[in-house]
Amino acid sequence: MSLQALLFDVDGTIADTEALGHRPAYNRAFRELGLSFRWGPKLYRKLLKQPGGRERLKYFFLKYHPPLGEHEEEAKAGIDAWVARVHELKSHYFHRYMRRGRVPLRPGVARLMREAREAGLHLAIVTNASRKTLExxxxxxxxxxxxxxxxxxxxxxEVKNKKPSPDIYLLAAQRLGLKPEECVALEDSEMGLEAASAAGVRAVVTVNSDTIEQDFTEASLVVSGLGEPGAPTRVLKGQLSGYGWVTIDALKLLCEAPKSADPESLVA
Incomplete structure (x- = not known):
């Protein structure tokens, strides 16, 4: 199959929104509510295994039983309502951080999107985030x-099951009028890779500080980032022979290679 579309995950892939936006916004919300706990990087990496923000909050409250002080009875009366309240406040601060320009695009994202359109490829956003959070x-x-x-x-x-279920990738391919094999996913996490692989979409993983230690065995290519001329990426799995950054030509070779091929030979 020839490459027809790039499907971009958002959080951690397009921008380091988790480290620079979401986690600080959660902690600001906790502080605003008078809560004594904070989410550090190590704990947050564990929470990222949950498919969304509300799921992370609920999992945290139920598993770790943090001290909620004057909010204890409110949370016990309805954990989902309490989670929604915290998440709404967190979203307010996240929007503020984004508006202030604290979360720029990761290197190579703008370049690769531009090159994709110049090559006649389609672009899609595929994310577990809600449209409100995504905006x-x-x-x-x-x-x-x-x-x-x-x-x-x-x-x-928009889907019954978020990543790691394949539903959202299948939905994106359907809306583009393409087969999954004609698409390449850009992801940053094991959860996203699992979703893309289950949908039959080849995946390139661009790791970050929250995901670098995850299992990316199923990925066709794993890099430290998409890279730029003058700011090359580091290849962790696969090859980018002749280039120091991820190119459209390299992604076309990924899409055309047999799935049984040795991952080390997928990008020549």
Whole structure:
């Protein structure tokens, strides 16, 4: 199959929103509510195994039983309502951080999107995030000019099962009118890789500080980032012979290679 589309995950892939936006926003919300606990990087990496923000909050409250002080009875009376309240406040601060430009695009994202459109490829956003959570990232990190090139957005509230289920990737391919084999996913996490693989979409993983130790055995290519001319990426699995950054030609070879091929030979 020839490559027809790039499907971009958002959090951690397009921008380091988890480390620079979401985790600080959660902690700001906890502080605003008078709660004594904070989410550090090590704990947050564990919480990222949950498929979304509300799921992370609920899992944390039920598993770790943090001291809620004056909010204890409110949470016990309805954990889902309490989680929704905390998440709403967190979203307010996340939007503020995005608006202030604290979360730029990861290197290579704008370049690869531009090169994809110049090559006649389709672009899609495929994320577990809700459209409400996604909106500030699209508005302030990607911006209106780049968003005008994105044809499809598939978000978490549109499917019955979020990543690691394949549902959201299948939905994106369907909306583009393409087969999964004609797409390449750009992901940063084991959860996203599992979703793409289950949907039959080849995946390139661009790791970050929250995901670098996860299992990416099923990935066709694993890199430290997409890279730029003058700022090359580091290849952790696979090859980028002749280039120091991820190119459209390299992704085309990924899409065309037999799935049984040795991962080390997928990108020549």
């Amino acid at each position: 500030p990232v699209l508005k302030y990190s990607l911006g209106p000019e780049m968003m005008a090139e994105v044809e499809v957005i598939a978000s978490g509230e």
